[in-house]
Amino acid sequence: MAVSGWGQHLSPVRVRITVLASLVVGAALVVAALAAVVLLRDGLVRSVAGTGPRRAAEIAAQAQAGPLPDPLLPLDTPRLTFLQVLDEHGRVLDASAPLRSLGPLTAPGHSASDVRSEIDGLPPGDWLVEPTAAVVAGRPATVVVVTNLAELTRPVTLLTGLLLVGLPLLIGVVALVAWVLVGRALRPVEAMRIEVAGIRGGQLERRVPVVSSADEVGRLARTLNDMLDRLEASDERQRHFVSDASHELRTPIANMRTALEVGEGAMSPADWPLVSADLLTQVHRMQALVDDLLLLARIDDGLPRAAHQLVDLAALVRASAAEQVGGPIAVTVVEPVPDASVRGDADQLRRVLVNLLGNGVRHARSRVRVSLSATASAWELAVDDDGPGIALEDRERIFERFVRLDEHRARGGGGVGLGLAIVRRTVTAHGGTVVVADGGLAAGARLIVRLPRP
Amino acid sequence: MRVLVVDDEPSMVTSLRRGLEAEGYAVDVCFDGEDGLWRATEFDYDVVVLDIMLPKLNGFVVATRLRDAGREVPILMLTAKDGELDQAEALDCGADDFLSKPFSYPVLLARLRALIRRGSSHRRSLPVVGDLRVDIAARRCWRGDVEVQLTARELAVLDYLLHRTGEVVAKQELLRHVWADDERVTINAVEVVVGYLRRKIDRPFGRHSVETVRGGGYRLAADGG
Numbered sequence: 027m028a029v030s031g032w033g034q035h036l037s038p039v040r041v042r043i044t045v046l047a048s049l050v051v052g053a054a055l056v057v058a059a060l061a062a063v064v065l066l067r068d069g070l071v072r073s074v075a076g077t078g079p080r081r082a083a084e085i086a087a088q089a090q091a092g093p094l095p096d097p098l099l100p101l102d103t104p105r106l107t108f109l110q111v112l113d114e115h116g117r118v119l120d121a122s123a124p125l126r127s128l129g130p131l132t133a134p135g136h137s138a139s140d141v142r143s144e145i146d147g148l149p150p151g152d153w154l155v156e157p158t159a160a161v162v163a164g165r166p167a168t169v170v171v172v173t174n175l176a177e178l179t180r181p182v183t184l185l186t187g188l189l190l191v192g193l194p195l196l197i198g199v200v201a202l203v204a205w206v207l208v209g210r211a212l213r214p215v216e217a218m219r220i221e222v223a224g225i226r227g228g229q230l231e232r233r234v235p236v237v238s239s240a241d242e243v244g245r246l247a248r249t250l251n252d253m254l255d256r257l258e259a260s261d262e263r264q265r266h267f268v269s270d271a272s273h274e275l276r277t278p279i280a281n282m283r284t285a286l287e288v289g290e291g292a293m294s295p296a297d298w299p300l301v302s303a304d305l306l307t308q309v310h311r312m313q314a315l316v317d318d319l320l321l322l323a324r325i326d327d328g329l330p331r332a333a334h335q336l337v338d339l340a341a342l343v344r345a346s347a348a349e350q351v352g353g354p355i356a357v358t359v360v361e362p363v364p365d366a367s368v369r370g371d372a373d374q375l376r377r378v379l380v381n382l383l384g385n386g387v388r389h390a391r392s393r394v395r396v397s398l399s400a401t402a403s404a405w406e407l408a409v410d411d412d413g414p415g416i417a418l419e420d421r422e423r424i425f426e427r428f429v430r431l432d433e434h435r436a437r438g439g440g441g442v443g444l445g446l447a448i449v450r451r452t453v454t455a456h457g458g459t460v461v462v463a464d465g466g467l468a469a470g471a472r473l474i475v476r477l478p479r480p
Numbered sequence: 481m482r483v484l485v486v487d488d489e490p491s492m493v494t495s496l497r498r499g500l501e502a503e504g505y506a507v508d509v510c511f512d513g514e515d516g517l518w519r520a521t522e523f524d525y526d527v528v529v530l531d532i533m534l535p536k537l538n539g540f541v542v543a544t545r546l547r548d549a550g551r552e553v554p555i556l557m558l559t560a561k562d563g564e565l566d567q568a569e570a571l572d573c574g575a576d577d578f579l580s581k582p583f584s585y586p587v588l589l590a591r592l593r594a595l596i597r598r599g600s601s602h603r604r605s606l607p608v609v610g611d612l613r614v615d616i617a618a619r620r621c622w623r624g625d626v627e628v629q630l631t632a633r634e635l636a637v638l639d640y641l642l643h644r645t646g647e648v649v650a651k652q653e654l655l656r657h658v659w660a661d662d663e664r665v666t667i668n669a670v671e672v673v674v675g676y677l678r679r680k681i682d683r684p685f686g687r688h689s690v691e692t693v694r695g696g697g698y699r700l701a702a703d704g705g
Contacts, residue, residue: 269561273533276560280581281491287585288499297498304491 037216040208047204052197059189067182074107074154074173082160082169085111106177108148110170111162119167124148131170132157141175151176214243218250230258270428274315274442278308318444321377322427325451336480337375339366339405343398346379350394355387355411360397366405369480370456378452381445382409382473389413395467400479404458407475410466421462425450453477481596481640482506482524482657486516486542487531487558496529503589504619504636506660513537520546525553526657527595529588530575532559532566540573547574554595558583593617596643609645610703612681612689614638623685633658634677637670638700641690646702648693674698 108122116134124147125131131145132155139156152175160169218234225232233254236247282305289301340363350357368375386394390411397408416424416431423429430443446460453460458477466472483505485496490511497507508525510516513534520528520542528546532539543555557570560581570578576598577591593616608614611624616639621628630638636658641649651670658673659665678690691699 273559273561276581277489278491280560280583281489281495283582284492284499284585284588285495288495288502292499292502300494304494308491 037212040205040212043208044201044204048197048201051200052193055193055196059193063182063186063189066185067179070178070182071154071175074178079158081107081109081171082158085109085167085169086160086162106174108172110172112157112168112170113162114166116168119162125172131155131172132168134168136168145172148172149174149176152179154178211243214247218247222250222254225254230254230261267427270443271319274428275312278312278315282308315442315444318442318448321374321448322444322451325374325448325455334369335372336367337370337372339368339375339407339477340364340398342372342376342379343396343407346376346383347396349380350383350387353387355390356393357383357387358393358395360395363398364400364405366398366400367480368405368456368477370477371452374452375456378449378475379407381449382407382475385409385445385473386411386413386471389471391468391470393467401476404476404478407477408463408472409475410470410472412467412470414471415466415469416462416471424462425460449475481526481636482508483527483529483592484508484510484516484520484523484525485529486510486513486520486534486539487529488512488534489531492531499585499589501660504616504632504639506656506658506663508661511535513539513542517542517545520553521549521551524653524656526599527592528553528555529592530555530557532557532561532570539575540569543570543573543575552599554599556588556591556595589617599643609642609700610689612642614642621681623681623687626685628680630677630680633673634680637673638677638681641698641700645700648695648697648699650697652696654698 108125110121110125110128110131111119112130112132112134113119114134116130116132118128118130121128128146137157137159139154142153142155144150145153145155154171154173154175156171156173157168158171160167162169214235214237221232221234234247234250236244236251285301285304285308289297293301343359343363347357347359383394383396386409390413393412395408395410397410399406399408420431424431425446427447428443429447450460453475456477458475460473460475463472463474481504483500485493485500485507486509487493487496488511493509493511497509500507508519508523510519514536516528516530516534517537530539530542534542537545539557539559543557546553546555554577555575556577556579557575558579558581559566559570567578567580576595579588579591611622613622614635615621616635619630619632619635621630621635621638637654640654640657651667654670654674655665655667659669674690681687682689689701691701693699
């Protein structure tokens with residue numbers, strides 16, 4: 027897939043990392059190089075520092091044994107070191123070949139070394155002049171060791187030259203490698219970004235490509251895909267809901283329209299009472315549905331700020347049960363009813379009770395039992411009926427919207443399947459839970475609502 | 481014409497029954513898919529109005545199984561759900577037409593008429609046989625330029641015969657398709673109505689369009705008699 031050329035090349039992250047890496051590596055290399063050069067020079071210089079006394083000792087030993095050798099230096103000494111032997115007055119006793127014509131290089135008794143940049147008879151460059159006191163042929167003498175520093179420190183020059191060329195090259199390589207690697211690492215990220223940016227509402231089935239699943243980029247890709255899964259599922263649920271809601275709303279409207287259109291052609295005054303009764307039923311049905319849908323929408327938005335009053339749960343239970351008196355199903359409240367109150371919206375909680383009891387009554391064979399009890403942290407409201415009960419696989423499903431378990435029932439009698447959805451949403455918004463449990467009447471259903479005690 | 485309405489909404493069913501009967505149809509109703517499938521398989525209908533959202537078996541399944549059973553009866557499907565997917569699926573399952581709820585009742589009537597026509601040899605909305613013309617929607621009938629006043633029942637019989645022009649229609653068949661189940665009538669009623677029909681459309685004009693076929697049937701002459 028095409029990735030925007032320049033934009034990606036000049037990505038700030040890439041530039042930043044490359045520059046940083048180059049700077050850090052460059053600085054470290056420069057410091058190391060400097061140290062190496064200095065240490066090498068030092069080391070080299072120091073390696074000849076001890077030559078003076080050693081040579082002096084050799085000469086002394088030689089002189090002890092006989093006349094000074096000629097040449098003064100063994101032939102295999104490289105043109106690095108030359109000697110000059112001075113007597114106690116500073117006169118030249120003997121010297122290596124190139125120095126024969128020179129005067130004394132130091133004063134007698136002078137023992138400090140110094141560096142001279144030019145010495146007659148010797149190639150130009152730095153020379154280390156080290157006088158050492160010695161005893162030659164029984165008399166005090168000074169052995170002066172002259173070392174070619176330039177020659178000695180040639181490795182340092184070489185090294186410096188190499189470093190001057192090599193260091194920039196190395197830093198260049200580091201920069202290049204960093205650039206390429208970061209680019210390679212970022213490419214899938216950019217690809218992901220483009221893919222996700224392109225996903226619109228109708229394309230939630232698209233996913234981000236997962237290239238290397240082991241590293242951070244791969245993990246990011248998988249996490250993004252998980253999120254897209256959740257979005258798609260949520261979108262799907264939303265679409266189902268809208269579809270179901272539209273069906274439930276259109277049905278009573280269709281009923282009314284057909285009743286009226288048929289009436290336009292084929293109705294006599296005698297028909298009107300039946301038709302008007304039917305129309306009213308449809309209107310009530312739509313009204314209940316619209317109320318339910320609006321309530322769900324409102325709960326989804328969160329509890330209204332004003333609705334945090336203390337609600338007398340016990341009173342609600344008794345009142346809801348009392349409403350059912352006189353119907354075909356006997357609704358009993360288990361005594362004693364504790365003095366229960368919760369914090370929340372009184373209307374919504376009343377609705378919960380109405381829905382639960384309504385559900386119980388609809389499914390019960392002959393009786394419904396309501397009980398309120400206390401646990402350590404919550405109030406427990408149980409509604410039992412002696413109807414057919416709820417199968418295990420349906421126990422979560424029934425709380426979804428527009429789910430009706432008994433398809434056989436004529437539409438007029440049952441609801442549209444929003445009652446328990448409203449119960450669950452309301453209870454959840456109040457910080458509680460509602461579940462289906464075992465232990466109802468006979469084999470019937472048992473629904474338990476738990477609400478936190480204030 | 482005999483129509484089967486399969487819908488679980490009592491209000492809709494009541495309205496449709498009233499309306500269709502007023503249009504001269506014999507109407508049977510079912511409230512769930514299982515019942516609807518059984519009825520449509522067992523009996524002959526001229527058209528079936530089938531809702532999709534039904535208890536026990538949904539409309540798609542009913543239509544599919546009906547076709548699998550070899551029943552070619554025209555099906556008009558209804559639904560209140562969204563979507564083109566429903567429409568496509570309805571037609572794929574074997575329905576002949578599709579209406580979304582809420583629908584226009586006059587449109588429903590027209591589509592039913594169209595579906596019934598499709599099942600017959602007539603293509604035009606005003607079936608014409610010779611100089612005999614019937615406008616079933618307006619419930620009028622002409623022989624040439626002269627309008628003939630027919631009762632709903634006579635019109636229904638004539639309409640049915642018209643759709644089977646040139647073919648022999650058994651008296652039993654006329655009975656099934658023009659009278660509702662709960663009207664306890666015998667073959668005699670058919671004979672009586674055909675008699676009246678002839679007296680109105682044939683006798684005054686000296687024509688013999690409604691022929692009696694020995695063996696118990698009638699036939700509308702292909703040339704209008």
